[in-house]
Amino acid sequence: MQNSMYIFKKDDGINKFYKNDQPLLTPMGRPVTTAFDALAKRLKEHLNKYGEDPGDPVSIVAFHYAMIDFFAVMPREELEDNIRIGLSREEDWTFSAYP
Incomplete structure (x- = not known):
C-alpha cells in the first residue's frame, strides 16, 4: 500500500482503516471497517481526498x-x-410532493 494518511489493512477477511497508524473511528467511536475490497479502496480514496468529516455529502x-x-x-x-x-x-x- 502506498504511504498516505489513511490506509486499510486486511485482517481476517475484514478491511480495517487506520489514520497515521492508529485505528480510524466513526464519530461514535466504532472502528471503520468493511468486508468489501472495492468499497475499501473507494473509502481510502475519499478519505485521502476529502477527509473524514461525515457531514461532507461529497464523500462516501x-x-x-x-x-x-x-x-x-x-x-x-x-x-x-x-x-x-x-x-x-x-x-x-420523504419522497412525497407537497402542494
Whole structure:
C-alpha cells in the first residue's frame, strides 16, 4: 500500500482503516471497517481526498459512517421494519410532493 494518511489493512477477511497508524473511528467511536475490497479502496480514496468529516455529502464516508454507527448495530427485525416503512407509499413521506 502506498504511504498516505489513511490506509486499510486486511485482517481476517475484514478491511480495517487506520489514520497515521492508529485505528480510524466513526464519530461514535466504532472502528471503520468493511468486508468489501472495492468499497475499501473507494473509502481510502475519499478519505485521502476529502477527509473524514461525515457531514461532507461529497464523500462516501458520510454514508459509511452512518451505516456503521446506526444500522450495523441495529437488530435485524428493527432494520427490516425501517426498510419496510421506507418502501411503503402509505407510511413514508420523504419522497412525497407537497402542494
